[in-house]
Amino acid sequence: MRAVIAPSPGGPDSLVIADLPDLEPGPGEVVLDVVASAVNRADTLQRMGFYPPPPGASDVLGLECSGTVRSVGADVTGWSVGDEACALLAGGGYAEQVLVPAGQLMRVPAGVPLATAAALPEVASTVWSNVFMIANLQPGELFLVHGGAGGIGTFAIQAAAALGARVFTTAGTPEKQQLCLDLGAERAINYRDEDFVQVVSEAGGADVVLDNMGAKYLGPNVRALATEGRLVIIGMQGGIKAELDIAALLGKRGAVIATSLRSRPVAEKAAICRAVEEHVWPLVEAGRIKPMVQAEFSLDEVAAAHALMDAGEHSGKILLRT
Ligand SMILES: NC(=O)c1ccc[n+]([C@@H]2O[C@H](COP(=O)([O-])OP(=O)(O)OC[C@H]3O[C@@H](n4cnc5c(N)ncnc54)[C@H](OP(=O)(O)O)[C@@H]3O)[C@@H](O)[C@H]2O)c1
Numbered sequence: 001m002r003a004v005i006a007p008s009p010g011g012p013d014s015l016v017i018a019d020l021p022d023l024e025p026g027p028g029e030v031v032l033d034v035v036a037s038a039v040n041r042a043d044t045l046q047r048m049g050f051y052p053p054p055p056g057a058s059d060v061l062g063l064e065c066s067g068t069v070r071s072v073g074a075d076v077t078g079w080s081v082g083d084e085a086c087a088l089l090a091g092g093g094y095a096e097q098v099l100v101p102a103g104q105l106m107r108v109p110a111g112v113p114l115a116t117a118a119a120l121p122e123v124a125s126t127v128w129s130n131v132f133m134i135a136n137l138q139p140g141e142l143f144l145v146h147g148g149a150g151g152i153g154t155f156a157i158q159a160a161a162a163l164g165a166r167v168f169t170t171a172g173t174p175e176k177q178q179l180c181l182d183l184g185a186e187r188a189i190n191y192r193d194e195d196f197v198q199v200v201s202e203a204g205g206a207d208v209v210l211d212n213m214g215a216k217y218l219g220p221n222v223r224a225l226a227t228e229g230r231l232v233i234i235g236m237q238g239g240i241k242a243e244l245d246i247a248a249l250l251g252k253r254g255a256v257i258a259t260s261l262r263s264r265p266v267a268e269k270a271a272i273c274r275a276v277e278e279h280v281w282p283l284v285e286a287g288r289i290k291p292m293v294q295a296e297f298s299l300d301e302v303a304a305a306h307a308l309m310d311a312g313e314h315s316g317k318i319l320l321r322t
Helices: 041-047 121-134 151-162 174-182 196-202 215-224 246-251 266-285 299-311
Strands: 002-005 016-019 029-038 064-072 084-088 097-101 142-145 166-171 187-190 206-211 225-233 255-258 293-298 317-321
Touching: 002 299, 016 299, 029 084, 041 299, 064 097, 064 121, 084 121, 084 266, 097 266, 121 151, 121 206, 121 225, 121 266, 142 151, 142 196, 151 166, 151 174, 151 266, 151 317, 166 174, 166 196, 174 187, 187 196, 196 215, 206 215, 215 225, 215 246, 293 299, 299 317
Parallel strands: 142 166, 142 206, 166 187, 206 225, 225 255, 293 317
Antiparallel strands: 002 016, 029 064, 029 097, 029 317, 064 084
């Protein structure tokens, strides 16, 4: 089977399509014939050598995919050869076949084309686990999501708005701000020329912040929190080390949380996938959350797909068809 690997750190052209042996499922595993995968920022970091796969994960890139069940290992119930599914992966999605712990398979939401479903597992699992399971966002609360026009952002805006939160977001161009408003944001702040702390504070402060910037926004995010606000950091696009004003956090009785989905144990990922099927897929099926796919590439065009993400000009998700 053909699969994309990053044998040496570098730019998009360092990616290589390798010929690897067909996959066989072990106990509790399923092999999918992959129809599509999607590009995540973690994949570009892995390509550059900054984010190696966790122990035991495939060297093949790709944190999510959709496809049909090719073979089923011992002890797997509920899945049969030929079933359509999408999957949350620790790696291996940019390939014609992928090995998946059965708990990380999800049914394809009704009405979503099988290939498009590849764009959902990572954003749905990340947003649901962080914003709702960990930060416990409630209807009527103010939710600030940074990077509202990105893959995570476009999903988070729609999910939070559908569940009754007030959504504020940041974006880098007027076009992207407009997209965020169209998706349900009450306010889209241009992070290049507006002060999000001021805008959010004037609205009462953020009960929950979903942050992709890390160090650069730690101080401003804490200042933007409401009393008992929860800041969840999921990205480090603005660096990894910063000072925390504990007095400011203490005065607000605030919480700062940071999580990584990829390294969580299989059982935790399975629990998140069940919660996504139960709580998020109905919103997708009702049209309240639309999968946002901006561009599609073939496996042979994987370098162009990565170049598009590196340029940062995309909105929503970038699909890779196998
Ligand atoms: N921890 C986890 O488990 C986990 C899981 C999934 C994703 N992530 C992380 O979540 C982040 C978003 O992922 P993604 O797939 O949505 O990537 P993406 O589609 O590339 O989006 C990146 C976003 O960053 C925004 N951005 C850039 N500079 C900014 C700034 N100064 N202020 C505010 N926003 C800024 C961009 O906004 P514009 O395009 O408007 O400039 C864009 O929306 C990444 O850092 C990724 O690594 C973490």
